[in-house]
Amino acid sequence: MKKTFYALALAACGLGSLPSAFAQNRLAPGKLVLPRRECATMDVLTAQLKEDPGLAQRLEAIESHTRSFQRMRTSGKPTPGTTTTVTIPVVVHVVYNTTDQNISDAQVQSQIDVLNEDFNKLNKDVSKVPSLFSGVAANTGVKFVLAQRDPNGKTTNGIVRTQTKVSSWSTNDAVKSAKRGGDDAWDATKYLNIWACNLGQNLLGYAQFPGGKASTDGVVILYSAFGSRVKNPDGTYTSTYDLGRTTTHEVGHWLNLRHIWGDASCGNDYVDDTPTQQTANYGCPSFPHVTCSNQGDMSMNYMDYTDDACMYMFSTGQSARMNALFAAGGARASLLTSPGVTAPLTGSLIAKSQVTLYPNPATDVLNVALPESSLAGWSVKVFDARGYEMKQAQFSEGQLQINQLPRGLYQLTLTKGNQAVNQRFQKD
Template identity: 45%
Template sequence: MKKLLFGILALGLVSSCNNDNLTNQSEDSSTTPESSGLFKRGCASEEVRQEALKNNAQLRQKYEALEAHTEKFMNDVKLGKVLPDGTVEIPVVVNVLYRTAAENISDAQIQSQINTLNADFSATNSDINKIPTEFAAVAAGNTGVKFRLAQVNRKSTTVRNWRTNDAMKKTSSKGLDATDPTHYFNIWVVGEMGSVLGYATFPESAGLWNDGVVIAAKYFGNTSAVPYNLGRTATHEVGHYLNLRHIWGDANCGNDLVADTPTQTTANYGKPTYPLLNTCSGVQRSVMFMNYMDYVDDAAMFMFSGGQKTRIQSVIASAGPRAGLRIN
């Protein structure tokens, strides 16, 4: 298991190992993106974050404060100085932007997504028993986060394809303004974003006008868009919203700042076969491709780790950057 990187990096860039390679190509044919029938899973959260940090000094300061707070919280938990604040129920506002009837998703589809989030973040998902024995000891269990649908806003729009420039978050650009992002978790459901399934803001953006998650309609909740049809795109993006990074650290053998997720060379796709072995820094290990923060198909991801749970709890704690969302 990797050591945490505690240094605060100006743009949130993470370290990588030199001369490390993927050493096991033992995944079966289902791991190829072509076999999934769709393009590879695409999440633009880290790219959007880096661009925002590069162009905004105030946001960089908030990022640095966020990671300092997270590091202290994790150390205090380890030393028994703080205890989790119990279950936090987050009110959710879903903003549906549609051009066609199919994009104007039903209330049932929206509720199916809320149900999936609640199952995945409480470890009551039906596939939780698939966690390999190797990783069972570090599985998160209940993260202490619940989601409650507070409001659904709908708007017909003429936009055919949305980009990751946050236009959908502004009424002035044919989108919908956020509902009080300090106290509500806003999700924008849009028609198409090309190869991007979704993206999120991280907690340094808490309360800002653009704070929240964006997901393409056909990947939101239970849909027919196999292999991204089980609502796990939202689980992944909400992980970012609650300060989880991609499990490979967005670099070759990168660091996701979580001690109990094995270092891996890069993202995984499709439905890998366990064990999947990677080598980083000369050490071969089995990787946690079934983690929600990897890029595998919806049916192949079904767990958070304990370290990820602690990072989540640090941002929803009473002193955390998302404390305004707390409804106890």
């Protein structure tokens, strides 16, 4: 392995240059408020590296791809395969031992709503970002929806409930295994798996970075830190961490973000526009809190350790780091074409054979015909063989303009409500 991997394994909290799982503190029995967030990932990282000798090499390849993407972004060069918006289907595995742990659909949905606000700069508290950082507060372009189609092609609401005899879980990923009392992950190339459960060992949540095993890929969150008390007051919550920001933080790790302080004194989070800071911030610190000769820590960043109410931004550099995963060759690019975002067809809906594309092959214009008098309400998208959306193909009034597409095979996807149809065509 390269020296960077060993440096990471020896670093406090295991961050150096190698991603790993991240863990945070949970409410101790009998207390009403969590004392603070804490990192407890060294054991997890060490176990992952020992179990999987190829992990270090895969992680370095992801970092190399990320650096290349960042350089192209900085230089203004086009980044192949990127899209303006990424929609990720989510499956929430609610693994419960008691009634309180079996959180409601409404609490689950409140968490999805928080993710969409936080990752798209739609959260109301973004107005609190200090002027020093307001220019880099970012809309990442990543959206989340509860899955509408399961891995077997059946309709789902994106929530799987599993009753268990296990009273609490640790970072050993047992909650991700049905054989161990938890629930198995759905295909990690097509879904973001989130487990909401009762975590022990003072844990609030942890995540796996891209590059790890598919069977354990995803995010684990303490059930009472999952969702938002503001959006769903009737839920079960832990004070101080009741606005859904623990999941925002952990999904940030799942999308390859490091802790903002780099898990070392004045460490490196591999993002240029987040100021170097000495260590984690807790609670709700006043700004500016100056460390490492900066103008003030970006303590309100989702990747710090402040309370839910005091974190409310990602930076432009962090957005680029996440977006690199969905560019051509990115570690999570397969999510771009996941069928999980659309409900399956039912018997009363149109069949694939009823969609007509002509002429096929085509050169400039492809006509699209359905067994309806009008295509009103239908959304039409085109994807290349790698699964990347070709936005230069414009659709209007039954005709798809393909003159700007390179020669090759493409997939045309039509969606309307819960109807979805895919057809292939060739551009000459």
